[in-house]
Amino acid sequence: MHPGPLAxxxxxxxxxxxxxxLMAVGFAAANIFLSRIIGPSRPGGVVKGQTYESGMNPVGTxxxxxxxRFYLIAMVFLVFDVEIVFLYPWAATFPNLxxxxxxxxxxxxxxxxxxxxxxxxxxxGFRKGVFKFD
Amino acid sequence: MxxxxxxxxxxxxxxxxxxxxxxxxxVSAAMFTVGLIGFLTRRNLIIMxxxxxxxxxxxxxxxxxxxxYHLDFSGQTFVIFILTVAxxxxxxxxxxxxxxxxxRETLSADEWTEMKG
Amino acid sequence: xxxxxxxxxxxxxxxVTTCVVMVLGLSRRIESRRMTALVTxxxxxxxGVLAARTTPIPGPRSGQVLLPELIPYAKVLIASVGSLxxxxxxxxxxxxEEAAIAAGQRPYDPLRxxxxxxxxxxLFSLTGLMLCASADDLIWLFLxxxxxxxxxxxxxxxxxxxxRSREAGVKYFxxxxxxxxxxxxxxxLIYGGTGSTNLNAIHAHLAAHGLNLTxxxxxxxAFLGLCFKIAAVPMHFYAADVYQGAAPQVSAFxxxxxxxxxxxxxxxLTATIGWSYAADAQGPLYTPITQSAYDALEGAVSxxxxxxxxxxLWVIAALTMTVGNVLAILQKSVKRILAYSSIAHSGYxxxxxxxxxxxxxxxxxxxxxxxFYLLVYGVGNLGAFAVLACLEGRPxxxxxxxxxxxxxxxRGLWKTRPLLAWVMTLSCLGLMxxxxxxxxxxxxxxxxSGLAAGEIVLVVILGLNSAVAAYYYLRxxxxxxxxxxxxxxxxATPTPFATRTLAGVLSAAGVVVLAFVGGGLMDRSERAxxxxxxMAVAPPPPPRKTPYVPGDDTPFPLPIxxxxx
Numbered sequence: 001m002h003p004g005p006l007a008x009x010x011x012x013x014x015x016x017x018x019x020x021x022l023m024a025v026g027f028a029a030a031n032i033f034l035s036r037i038i039g040p041s042r043p044g045g046v047v048k049g050q051t052y053e054s055g056m057n058p059v060g061t062x063x064x065x066x067x068x069r070f071y072l073i074a075m076v077f078l079v080f081d082v083e084i085v086f087l088y089p090w091a092a093t094f095p096n097l098x099x100x101x102x103x104x105x106x107x108x109x110x111x112x113x114x115x116x117x118x119x120x121x122x123x124x125g126f127r128k129g130v131f132k133f134d
Numbered sequence: 135m136x137x138x139x140x141x142x143x144x145x146x147x148x149x150x151x152x153x154x155x156x157x158x159x160x161v162s163a164a165m166f167t168v169g170l171i172g173f174l175t176r177r178n179l180i181i182m183x184x185x186x187x188x189x190x191x192x193x194x195x196x197x198x199x200x201x202x203y204h205l206d207f208s209g210q211t212f213v214i215f216i217l218t219v220a221x222x223x224x225x226x227x228x229x230x231x232x233x234x235x236x237x238r239e240t241l242s243a244d245e246w247t248e249m250k251g
Numbered sequence: 252x253x254x255x256x257x258x259x260x261x262x263x264x265x266x267v268t269t270c271v272v273m274v275l276g277l278s279r280r281i282e283s284r285r286m287t288a289l290v291t292x293x294x295x296x297x298x299g300v301l302a303a304r305t306t307p308i309p310g311p312r313s314g315q316v317l318l319p320e321l322i323p324y325a326k327v328l329i330a331s332v333g334s335l336x337x338x339x340x341x342x343x344x345x346x347x348e349e350a351a352i353a354a355g356q357r358p359y360d361p362l363r364x365x366x367x368x369x370x371x372x373x374l375f376s377l378t379g380l381m382l383c384a385s386a387d388d389l390i391w392l393f394l395x396x397x398x399x400x401x402x403x404x405x406x407x408x409x410x411x412x413x414x415r416s417r418e419a420g421v422k423y424f425x426x427x428x429x430x431x432x433x434x435x436x437x438x439x440l441i442y443g444g445t446g447s448t449n450l451n452a453i454h455a456h457l458a459a460h461g462l463n464l465t466x467x468x469x470x471x472x473a474f475l476g477l478c479f480k481i482a483a484v485p486m487h488f489y490a491a492d493v494y495q496g497a498a499p500q501v502s503a504f505x506x507x508x509x510x511x512x513x514x515x516x517x518x519x520l521t522a523t524i525g526w527s528y529a530a531d532a533q534g535p536l537y538t539p540i541t542q543s544a545y546d547a548l549e550g551a552v553s554x555x556x557x558x559x560x561x562x563x564l565w566v567i568a569a570l571t572m573t574v575g576n577v578l579a580i581l582q583k584s585v586k587r588i589l590a591y592s593s594i595a596h597s598g599y600x601x602x603x604x605x606x607x608x609x610x611x612x613x614x615x616x617x618x619x620x621x622x623f624y625l626l627v628y629g630v631g632n633l634g635a636f637a638v639l640a641c642l643e644g645r646p647x648x649x650x651x652x653x654x655x656x657x658x659x660x661x662r663g664l665w666k667t668r669p670l671l672a673w674v675m676t677l678s679c680l681g682l683m684x685x686x687x688x689x690x691x692x693x694x695x696x697x698x699x700s701g702l703a704a705g706e707i708v709l710v711v712i713l714g715l716n717s718a719v720a721a722y723y724y725l726r727x728x729x730x731x732x733x734x735x736x737x738x739x740x741x742x743a744t745p746t747p748f749a750t751r752t753l754a755g756v757l758s759a760a761g762v763v764v765l766a767f768v769g770g771g772l773m774d775r776s777e778r779a780x781x782x783x784x785x786m787a788v789a790p791p792p793p794p795r796k797t798p799y800v801p802g803d804d805t806p807f808p809l810p811i812x813x814x815x816x
Contacts, residue, residue, distance in 0.1 A: 068362060071232075075225055082221050085214055120270045127277040129361045159443075166436055173429055182425055189432035193439040200443035208448040209439075212390050216435065219397045223428055226401060230408060230421050237414055243425075 072130040079121045086114065158199030165192035177243045179234075183227045190220050258305045258314060261298040261326050262381050268294025269374040276367025279359055281352070284366060291370045292337050295377070299330030302381070315387035315450045316783055317522040324622060324779030325384035325515055332507055332629040333377045338754035339500040339637055342747065343410055344369045365409055372402035376508055383512045383519075389438045389448040392516055396434070396480065399512040400427050403505060410498035412651050419496025426489045427479060434476025440469030454523045462524070462557050471563055473520060480513030481597040482590075484570040491582075494590035499654070500751070502586060503636035506593045507629045514597075514621055517604055522618075522782060526555055526607030555607060555704065564605050565709060572598030572716040579723050583657045588723050589635055592682065595720060596628050602713050603697050606704035608782040613696060613773050615703040618780030620696035623773060627681070627693030630761045634678030635727075637755030638664075638671045641748075658726060663736025670752065672731045674759040679724040681762035684717060689766040692773070 050057075090111050097103045125131065169188035176182055194213045201209020256263075268290060276287040305323045314322070344365040352359050379398030386392040404427060408420025442448050444466025445456040457466070479486035494502040555561055575595030582588045603624070606617030613619050642661070644653030655661060664672035677688070684694035694717065701710040765772065 071229070078221055078225055082218050085217065089211070089214065117270075120273065124273045124277070124367070127274055127361060127367075162439075166432075169432070170429075173425075179421070179425070183428070186425070186428040186432050189429075190435060193432065193435040196436070196439040197442060200439065200446075203443070204446040206446060208390070209442060212393075212439075212442070212448060215390055215394055219394065219401075219431075222397075222401060223431075226404060226424065227428070230404070230417070230424055233408065234417055234421055237417065 069130055076125045076130060079118060083118050155199055155203045159196060162192045162196040179231050179243055187220060190216055255314060258322055258385055261302040262378050264298045264301055265294055265374055265378040269371050272374060273367050273371045276370060277361045287366055287370050291374060292334060295330050295334050295337060299327055302326030302330055314385055317454060318782060320779045320781050322385050324775055326381050328626055329377060329380050335633055335754050335758055336504050338750040339503055339640055341750045343498055343500055372406050376402040380508055380512050383515045386519060387450050389442060393435060393438055396512055396516060397431060400509055403509060406501050407493060407497040410501040415496045419493045422489055423493045430476045430479025430486055434473045437469045437473030437476055440472060441466050444469055450519060450523045457524060467559060470524060470560055477513045477517055480509045482594045483567050483597045484574055487594050490594055491587045491590040495584055495586045499636045499639035503633050506632045511625055514600060514625060518618060518621060521604055524556060564601055568598050568601035568605060569709060569712050572712060576716050576719045585639060585655055585658055593632060595716060599697055599713060600624055602701045602709055605706060606700040609700060609703045613777040614699045616780050617700035618782060619777045620700045622779050623776040624693045627689050630758045631678050631681040631690060634674050634755055634758035637751060637758060638675045641671055641751050641755060658730050661731045662734040664731035666736050674755040675731045676728050677759040677762050679728050683721050683724040687766060689762045692766055692769055
């Protein structure tokens, strides 16, 4: 069954990967090069040379204090983010359960309990005022 | 269930036939050691935290390799839980470090020596 | 699968309480916020009652079968000590903020208060501790240990407003993460060496095939990482700083909860290895090892833990006792003395872990000794820390109440606060192990079990250390009960939290009363320590699937397609 050690000719199977890499690098390089030669070059004023930051004026130091809500939102995101990871194995196991028994119901109940814990986290964030922007 | 077969079972060549369990364990042990040494020698809190994460993921690599070796899914399951705990720890580490940074404006562990004895 | 729920009801009760507390503690109405601690206590009591009613069904599907009676005992113990700890936590967080709100200086802002989080963390940690006791799987054990520790890091950091607490929290967190990584790697190696994460299956595998080097390294690393939780020697550095930096009521929490989690996990892991092997149980070691390493493993055939693990734990126990006691003598701060003494107590308990179950009677079983000593130590330590928590001084400029620092600060306590002086005295005498008190009945089985297991040298070290420990405990007693009050203004303002005093009085009463009515408790702990090895009863484990042969050109056995089962 197993074909044995990798022969030199089998390296050909890595050819598509190499091609994609080549295309990616080439595309990026070509874009930079093309914009250099066909793009108009008009040195502008002060504003044009500024760093672009979401349309806002980049003033002040980056080390100023952020509202703690940014941090809390990130935490709430993390909860959902990690939770999703557990749904995949659950979903992959679900079809394999023995049909005709109530095993599936139990598994459904378990995942609902798990989701309930996330709802609690959400509720806590809500009471804490994470989603209030004023 | 032919679509569930692995590439190797369908006759594809294994990518790295000479790679054995020992190789994975070596990578994992090396990561763990690098993390441990980094933790003990570096004084920047963020770097120290990254080192503990490195040690966690080293355990993850060992678990996946062992899981494959034993033909058992427990190792992979373990890794998912490790990721969760690592995420929780990251959240806490950042919160604690920010809390300290606001007081002292430095991230060096040597600056916090109020208690000695 | 479903029957596992039956012994998880206490945890579920605690978890539901946590959810309620998280939301209730953020209520706009002060009356509702005040209810938070009450609801927490109610949840703990319900969990304790549920735990007392648990009757574990023996069987591999309903949890670990090695220590089947451990679950109800450990959980009732956790709920009881947890309730005492809860009484002590009154007024830890939000005191200045609530005062400002009551005075109408600022409106209620949920982002500025910490009450909900604090009690939720408290409950989460206790839930994790209970889950440790019911663990039957390495994954489960890992998650339970992390659930126990993660909240405590934040509790330390938020316990006071001082920079010292934050420093302590960060220190505790980083070393805790290191410890977690070490025992996690140990768990990974145990899995690698035995092919399963289930404790029963690991035990069966070890019984049939012996301990291979991978699993041995795994167990050693796991114990090393757990040394952090119990503050044993290679990982003890944090204890003094963290206990000193945290508020005393949180130090009391740290001295019991992570330590209990560590010891329960160590008991589970040692039970998995087993204290005895039949002479013919040693199967072929499938890991190619050198002859000298194989010779080192020969000890696994005899009674007791396998020789490398026995030596490892022996050294840790001896060092932990000695280092803890010697450093405790050198300290001036009361909290640091108690911290180092708690390190020493871990060493005492490790002696009993080493001794193993022997014939299973209370005087000989080291497991019963550990489980009983956890109670003795928890109650005694709580009393000592409760005195410190009650002795808060006037708030300083930052609004932080002054704390007891040096031993001199508690001089003459009998004149200003006689009740607290007696609580301190009884707790210290209890921790010292003076005959009529609870500590004596806790310590005695540590000695007898060690002797029964033949660990004479270790028992002698234990005896010497107990004598050394008497010095600093008597120093605390002398300061509070005999010395005249110092010239420095004693923090004579009574704490506004009667429950803290109540906690201290209850634990001091426990030290006395439980010593006289403790017979039932001893029976319980003896039952909880009943050790069922599967060496005799377990069916032989299934043969390993497609063992790996070095040099075979199939690097890993092919995986089973998911749908093919």
